[in-house]
Amino acid sequence: MESIAFRRKVADRTMKLLFLIAAILVVAPLFLIFADLLWKGAKELKWSLLTDLPHPVGEPGGGIANGIAGTLTISGLAMAAGVPIAVMTGIYLAEYGKGWLASTVRFCVDTLAGVPSIIMGIFGYVLIVLPMKRFSAWAGAAALAMIFIPIVIRTTEEMLRTVPHSVREAALALGIERWKATLFITVRTAWSGIVTGILLAMARILGETAPLLFTALGNQFWQSHLDGPIAAVPLQVFTYAISPYDDWHDKAWAGAVVLILMVLSISMAARFFTREKKWKT
Amino acid sequence: MAAPIGNIKDRLFERATAIFAAIVLGLTLLLFALLLRESLPALKKFGFSFVTGTTWDPVAETFGALPFIYGTLVTSVIALLIAVPLSVGAAVFINEFAPPWLKGPVAFLAELLAAIPSVIYGLWGVFVLVPLLRDHFMKPVTKLFGWVPLFKGPVYGPSMLAAGVLLAIMVVPFILSVSREVMATVPQRQKEAVLSLGGTQWEMIRIVIGQHCIPGIFGATILGLGRAIGETMAVTMLIGNRPDILFSIFQPGYSMAAVIANEFTEATGDLYMSALVAVGLVLFLITFAVNIAARLILKQLLARASRGI
Numbered sequence: 102m103e104s105i106a107f108r109r110k111v112a113d114r115t116m117k118l119l120f121l122i123a124a125i126l127v128v129a130p131l132f133l134i135f136a137d138l139l140w141k142g143a144k145e146l147k148w149s150l151l152t153d154l155p156h157p158v159g160e161p162g163g164g165i166a167n168g169i170a171g172t173l174t175i176s177g178l179a180m181a182a183g184v185p186i187a188v189m190t191g192i193y194l195a196e197y198g199k200g201w202l203a204s205t206v207r208f209c210v211d212t213l214a215g216v217p218s219i220i221m222g223i224f225g226y227v228l229i230v231l232p233m234k235r236f237s238a239w240a241g242a243a244a245l246a247m248i249f250i251p252i253v254i255r256t257t258e259e260m261l262r263t264v265p266h267s268v269r270e271a272a273l274a275l276g277i278e279r280w281k282a283t284l285f286i287t288v289r290t291a292w293s294g295i296v297t298g299i300l301l302a303m304a305r306i307l308g309e310t311a312p313l314l315f316t317a318l319g320n321q322f323w324q325s326h327l328d329g330p331i332a333a334v335p336l337q338v339f340t341y342a343i344s345p346y347d348d349w350h351d352k353a354w355a356g357a358v359v360l361i362l363m364v365l366s367i368s369m370a371a372r373f374f375t376r377e378k379k380w381k382t
Numbered sequence: 383m384a385a386p387i388g389n390i391k392d393r394l395f396e397r398a399t400a401i402f403a404a405i406v407l408g409l410t411l412l413l414f415a416l417l418l419r420e421s422l423p424a425l426k427k428f429g430f431s432f433v434t435g436t437t438w439d440p441v442a443e444t445f446g447a448l449p450f451i452y453g454t455l456v457t458s459v460i461a462l463l464i465a466v467p468l469s470v471g472a473a474v475f476i477n478e479f480a481p482p483w484l485k486g487p488v489a490f491l492a493e494l495l496a497a498i499p500s501v502i503y504g505l506w507g508v509f510v511l512v513p514l515l516r517d518h519f520m521k522p523v524t525k526l527f528g529w530v531p532l533f534k535g536p537v538y539g540p541s542m543l544a545a546g547v548l549l550a551i552m553v554v555p556f557i558l559s560v561s562r563e564v565m566a567t568v569p570q571r572q573k574e575a576v577l578s579l580g581g582t583q584w585e586m587i588r589i590v591i592g593q594h595c596i597p598g599i600f601g602a603t604i605l606g607l608g609r610a611i612g613e614t615m616a617v618t619m620l621i622g623n624r625p626d627i628l629f630s631i632f633q634p635g636y637s638m639a640a641v642i643a644n645e646f647t648e649a650t651g652d653l654y655m656s657a658l659v660a661v662g663l664v665l666f667l668i669t670f671a672v673n674i675a676a677r678l679i680l681k682q683l684l685a686r687a688s689r690g691i
Contacts (some may be wrong), residue, residue, distance in 0.1 A: 113582035120479060123471025127558065128491045130551045134498065134506050141509070189402035197396050198403070206403045209410035215673035216666060217612025219639045220417070223662045226646070227416045247413070250406065280395035308499025311614035311639070315646045335501045342505045343619060350509065357502045368497050 138358050145355035155321055155337070158346050165356050167323050171238070171332040172363070175317055176307050178242035178327070183249040184299060188288075190250075191257025191295070196283050214251040221247040222312035230316060236330040241317030245306040252305065256298025260291040293374050300371035304364045310335035334360045414666075421660035423653060432660060438625040440645070445657035447664060449625040453542060453635035454665075457617060458610040460546025460631065465554045466603050472554075473561035474587055489562075496555035504619035507548040512539045512620060515547065520632050534630035540622035543631040548616050553606040560605055560680070564598030565591055567687035601679035608672040612665065614639035638665040 149164050156163025190210075194203055225244030230236055264287050272282035288295070310333075313319075318330040319340065334356055341353035424445060425432060435446015476488050516539040524535040568590055576586040622634020623644060638661050649655040 109582055109585070113584040116584040116587070117479060120471045120475040123468045124475040124480070124488060126468055127472040127554055128488060128495075131491050131495050131498075133510070134502070137506055137510050138502070186402050186405055189399045190406050193396075193399035193403040197399060202400060202403060202407070206407050209407050211673070211677060212670060213406075213410055213413075215608055215612075215669055216413070217614065217639055217669055219612070219614040219642050220413075220662050220666050223420075223642065223646075223659055224413050224416060227420050227659070228412070247409065250409070254406065279392045283395070304497060308501070310499070310501040311643055314643055318647070335499060338501050338505060339615065339619075342501075342508055353505055354509075357505050360499060361502060364497060364499060365494075 138354065138361065141351070142354040142358035145351045146358060150355055150359065154323070155352075158344075158349060161348070163352070165332075165334055165337050165352075165359065167320065167332040168334040168337045168356070169359065169363075171317065171320070171324065172307060172334045174327070174331065175238055175241040175245060175313070175333060176303060178238065179245035179249050179306055180299070180303060182242065183246045183253060183302075187250045187253035188257050188295060191254045191261060192283065192288065194254070194258045195261035196287065210251045210254050213247065214255065216247075217311075218244075218248055218309055219311040219314075221245075222314055222316055225312060225316035233328065235328065236316060236318035238317060238324070238327040238329070238331040241313045241331065241333070244312035244316045245309060248309060248312065249302045249306050252302040253295075253298050256301070257291075257295050260294030260298065261287060263294070264290045297371045297374045300367050300374065304367040304371065307367065308335055308360060308364045310339050314339075334363070417659060417663045417666060421656055421663045424656040424660040425663075427653065428657075432657075433664060436627060438641075440649075440651075440654050443651070443653055445653070445660075447638070447657075447661050449627050450636050450638040450641050450661060451664070452627050453621060454611055454637040454639070454668075456542050456631065456635060457546040457549055457621065457637060458607055460543060461549035461553055461610045462603055462606060464547060464550035465557055465606060466599070468550075469554050469557035469602075469606075470561050470599055473558055473565055474591065477562055477565050478583070478587065489559075492555045492558050495551070500552065500613060500615040503548055503552055504616040507544065507616055507620045508540075511548055512544050515539075515544050524632060531629050533632055535632060537632055538622065538634060540620055540634055541632050542621060542635040545617045545621040545635075545637070546631070548620055549610045549613055552613060552616060553609045556609055557602045557606040560602035561595070561599055564595050564602065564680075564683065567598075567684065568594045597679060598683045601676050601683060604672055604676035604679065608669050608676060611672065612639060612669050614643050618643045638662075 149162050150166075151164060151169065152166050153162065153164035154167055155165060190206065194207060197203075198206070221244040224247055225240040225242075229240035229243055233240075268290055269282060269287055272286040273279065277286070313333050313336055317333055317336065319336040320330045320332040322332075324331040338353050338356040338360060341349040341356060344350070428435065428445060431446065433447055433451065435444070436448045437444050437446050438449060439445075472488075472492075476485055480488060516537055520533075520537045520539075520541070520543065523533050524537055527533045528535055572590045572594075573586055576589055577583070581589070617637045618640040621637055621640055623636050623640060624634040625636045625641070628635065642658055642662055642665075646655075646658055649658055
């Protein structure tokens with residue numbers, strides 16, 4: 102009898118320990134990655150990184166300024182196209198959507214959200230690069246918008262659904278037309294949540310590399326036209342990382358630090374937005 | 383009778399939102415149509431042998447995608463074998479054992495893992511994970527167990543194993559968050575019932591969570607599989623990019639996403655390009671099927687939970 106109780110106790114302790122180890126192993130890579138980023142990125146992390154064009158191999162210095170500008174340009178374009186489409190679709194699904202169109206669109210959103218990002222790159226290539234016969238910021242933006250749109254539709258719909266019906270009814274009871282009530286009361290109420298979704302999607306597309314490989318392509322110089330190849334930070338990190346040169350490897354790490362700071366600052370901004378206002382019923 | 387003015391504006395606004403929804407439907411169809419159109423030449427030429435052929439030779443214009451399908455599956459399976467036990471264990475720890483002040487931070491850290499761009503995972507993988515695995519795992523293992531076909535040398539570093547381990551780190555946050563969600567649906571009363579009968583906490587977890595959450599954890603696993611299959615950059619940088627079907631996980635391989643990433647810009651000739659898009663189409667269809675399966679499982683489960691069964 103004694104031994105059974107003992108065995109059960111041992112099993113209990115052992116399993117608890119294993120669960121703890123699993124939890125530690127899950128978060129450990131995060132610390133390792135951040136430590137390596139800071140340690141290996143520090144070497145090339147200077148002001149010129151943010152202000153200069155890339156230098157050729159062997160020539161010290163140089164930066165990724167064109168990549169930063171390019172990333173912001175492509176993501177900005179993707180957002181400009183994506184926000185209206187996604188938010189309006191989200192409004193449709195949450196406020197009006199019934200019947201075949203709504204269920205089909207929901208299915209499409211789920212499908213798009215699961216499509217690997219490299220396939221969105223093929224989409225941008227076939228849709229824009231092939232007909233225009235050159236790589237361009239437009240093609241990169243189209244690929245990123247396809248990633249951006251389903252994420253924002255989902256969060257917009259979810260956020261609108263958290264607005265209690267009493268709020269809509271109160272607005273309608275005051276004699277406000279329904280479209281005004283939707284836009285200025287319901288959407289306004291859920292706005293901080295919608296903005297959070299937009300920011301999180303933005304953070305996601307900022308770091309995307311695969312869809313840009315054969316759409317934006319990358320560029321060693323400044324690009325003033327949107328219909329030509331354009332640089333992007335993730336592409337630069339990739340190119341530097343797989344190159345055989347040590348000084349380029351250092352630049353890859355420094356570029357990665359810049360990239361992660363861009364992504365994290367936007368994610369943090371998103372968290373700040375949700376914390377600001379929480380709807381209470 | 384003219385409808386009241388507000389009515390018309392209401393209808394216009396509804397129509398406007400519906401038009402945007404229709405655009406999303408159109409974009410999805412366009413994506414599928416473009417993939418199909420561009421891959422048609424390759425599919426016509428090779429037919430079903432495109433997915434069963436083992437030779438990928440752009441010079442001879444022979445395209446069989448099996449090595450890529452194989453590499454994708456092997457790396458994804460390795461990733462899941464590592465990630466599922468870890469994420470489920472961590473989920474149990476966070477939900478059941480962690481003191482309240484620790485829950486938030488651990489969940490936040492897992493969220494951060496999900497926010498790291500995949501090219502940064504790839505960078506870290508190339509310069510930190512691969513040397514680490516090569517010197518402290520793969521080399522000793524081949525020395526001892528080199529006769530096992532699964533661990534056959536020679537050890538290069540970049541390999542299906544390295545890609546799989548990195549993928550595991552990348553899919554953990556997704557499996558973790560779905561597992562936690564599923565575990566949270568277990569009724570508190572059932573847990574208390576086991577404890578009140580004198581069960582230990584581990585017995586409570588084994589009996590209640592085990593019974594309740596297996597389908598949900600399965601759903602989470604399939605969801606993680608969908609992620610792992612489509613991941614491009616990290617795998618491209620670590621898998622070694624060799625279009626052969628090798629049994630040993632210490633050997634380099636190639637994945638569907640990686641071959642598209644590597645060869646798309648240098649594809650000369652229409653058939654080569656078409657074959658690469660066709661690989662994309664196969665990848666699209668596989669992730670599509672996997673994601674539908676995951677959604678069906680999870681939807682059913684969460685619906686059951688909300689009915690209180």
